[in-house]
Amino acid sequence: MSKIGVFFAEGFEEIEALTVVDICRRCGLETEMVSVSGERRVLGSHKISVEMDRLFGEADFEGYDMLVLPGGAKGVQNLEACESLMKKLDEFYAAGKYIAAICAAPSILGHRGMLKGRKACSYPSFESHLEGAEVTKGPVELDGKVLTSRGMGTSLDFALAIAAVFCGQKAADEMAEKVVYQRM
Amino acid sequence: MSKIGVFFAEGFEEIEALTVVDICRRCGLETEMVSVSGERRVLGSHKISVEMDRLFGEADFEGYDMLVLPGGAKGVQNLEACESLMKKLDEFYAAGKYIAAICAAPSILGHRGMLKGRKACSYPSFESHLEGAEVTKGPVELDGKVLTSRGMGTSLDFALAIAAVFCGQKAADEMAEKVVYQRM
Numbered sequence: 001m002s003k004i005g006v007f008f009a010e011g012f013e014e015i016e017a018l019t020v021v022d023i024c025r026r027c028g029l030e031t032e033m034v035s036v037s038g039e040r041r042v043l044g045s046h047k048i049s050v051e052m053d054r055l056f057g058e059a060d061f062e063g064y065d066m067l068v069l070p071g072g073a074k075g076v077q078n079l080e081a082c083e084s085l086m087k088k089l090d091e092f093y094a095a096g097k098y099i100a101a102i103c104a105a106p107s108i109l110g111h112r113g114m115l116k117g118r119k120a121c122s123y124p125s126f127e128s129h130l131e132g133a134e135v136t137k138g139p140v141e142l143d144g145k146v147l148t149s150r151g152m153g154t155s156l157d158f159a160l161a162i163a164a165v166f167c168g169q170k171a172a173d174e175m176a177e178k179v180v181y182q183r184m
Numbered sequence: 185m186s187k188i189g190v191f192f193a194e195g196f197e198e199i200e201a202l203t204v205v206d207i208c209r210r211c212g213l214e215t216e217m218v219s220v221s222g223e224r225r226v227l228g229s230h231k232i233s234v235e236m237d238r239l240f241g242e243a244d245f246e247g248y249d250m251l252v253l254p255g256g257a258k259g260v261q262n263l264e265a266c267e268s269l270m271k272k273l274d275e276f277y278a279a280g281k282y283i284a285a286i287c288a289a290p291s292i293l294g295h296r297g298m299l300k301g302r303k304a305c306s307y308p309s310f311e312s313h314l315e316g317a318e319v320t321k322g323p324v325e326l327d328g329k330v331l332t333s334r335g336m337g338t339s340l341d342f343a344l345a346i347a348a349v350f351c352g353q354k355a356a357d358e359m360a361e362k363v364v365y366q367r368m
Contacts, residue, residue: 015199015206018232022199022336025230033232041235046209048202048217051225051233123364139366152206153365156337180307181337182323183367 002029002166005064007085008052009036011074014044016102016155020068023159027167027175034059036082045072061088064097066162071103071123071151080108093146098165100147102158106130109146118143123151156181186213186350189248191269192236193220195258198228200286200339204252207343211351211359218243220266229256245272248281250346255287255307255335264292277330282349284331286342290314293330302327307335340365 004024006017017033024031035042035052043049067089069079079085086108092099093114101109106122107129109115116132119141127135130148139154140147140161147165149158160181164172176183190204201217208215219226219236227233251273253263263269270292276283277298285293290306291313293299300316303325311319314332323338324331324345331349333342344365348356360367 013206015203018202019199021232022197022230046206048205049235051235139364151364153340153360153363153367156340176337179337180323180335183337 002065003063004029004031004066004068004162004166005034005059005061006031006068006070007034007036007079008042008050008070009075009078009082010043011045011072011078012042012070013072013075013103013152014046014048014050015152016072016158017044017068017070018050019155019159020070020100020162023156023163023175023179026179027163027171029163029166032059036079036085045075056082056084061091064092065166066098066100067092068162069099069101069105069108071101071105073104076104076108079105080111086112096145098145098147100149100158100162102149102155103151106148109148114146115148118146120146120148121150122148157183186249187247188213188215188250188252188346188350189218189243189245190215190252190254191218191220191263192226192234192254193259193262193266194227195229195256195262196226196254197256197259197287197336198230198232198234199336200256200342201228201254202234203339203343204254204346207340207347207359207363210363211347211355213347213350216243220263220269229259240266240268245275248276249350250282250284251276252346253283253285253289253292255285255289257288260288260292263289264295270296280329282329282331284333284342284346286333286339287335290332293332298330299332302330304330304332305334306332341367
């Protein structure tokens with residue numbers, strides 16, 4: 001069974017982060033909420049406090065098939081300031097494993113040279129940070145093993161695209177129908 | 185400023201509940217997360233535990249302009265089993281104040297005779313509980329002061345419809361654009 005790590009720093013955008021957790025768990029994917037703040041509860045950008053499954057130091061990175069970075073301007077600053085996470089991200093990229101980021105978070109991938117020559121998207125005001133990318137209007141882009149998406153309003157597209165990676169497009173389409181999402 | 189109470193019972197659907205909190209707070213509406221479980225932290229249907237603002241007994245119902253009932257099959261059973269909440273719901277309905285419900289939760293309104301002669305929608309398998317309603321395929325229906333919606337995949341439509349009630353359609357449309365929701 002595939003396993004996904006979603007990384008939460010103070011100021012994370014709640015819906016961007018939690019829609020991934022919700023949809024991936026519905027699809028039977030093991031999905032861990034990992035705190036990057038040092039605390040077991042992390043406060044989102046709209047004052048919603050969520051209990052984590054793991055502290056960063058407890059996370060088993062060997063076991064993850066994908067790292068997911070949610071948005072939220074402050075949350076993304078805090079993710080990028082976590083050198084241990086950035087090191088893991090670089091290792092994942094070098095190993096050709098999946099990395100996903102939404103909203104402001106694709107800027108982190110841009111800063112680390114992971115988007116060069118790839119199609120990618122982000123929150124409009126962060127597009128200048130997608131260094132070397134062919135910037136699209138999304139709602140999601142999967143290029144190689146790098147998945148990006150635009151904002152809180154594309155959270156469900158992002159989560160369903162992750163589901164499609166591990167469970168196939170048919171299962172993702174069935175999930176979209178099950179949750180009454182008529183967009184895809 | 186308008187004030188909204190969102191009610192959380194064990195087994196609530198996380199995205200349905202939290203998208204309302206997120207969008208309404210973005211719109212400057214005072215939005216309280218109220219525990220119906222007796223605990224300050226409530227566990228959702230996909231094992232996401234969220235910290236509440238208030239226990240039920242601490243909620244100031246006089247101050248609320250709208251009561252919001254999220255879905256999640258087990259969560260809705262637990263909401264309906266809370267007699268104190270049902271009493272408040274009846275009082276709100278009798279006073280002509282706003283009530284909103286999504287997914288399985290509109291069944292509660294159906295059981296209490298609040299949907300008779302109204303357009304309403306719900307999760308497909310709960311439509312038979314919308315007693316006396318003109319059942320639609322949504323994604324949202326506002327009839328008088330009763331707002332209903334269909335499921336996790338219509339959470340953002342539901343939240344934006346609540347924002348439109350209190351802030352106007354223009355502000356809701358601007359918020360949809362701000363969060364990069366291209367659907368409305």
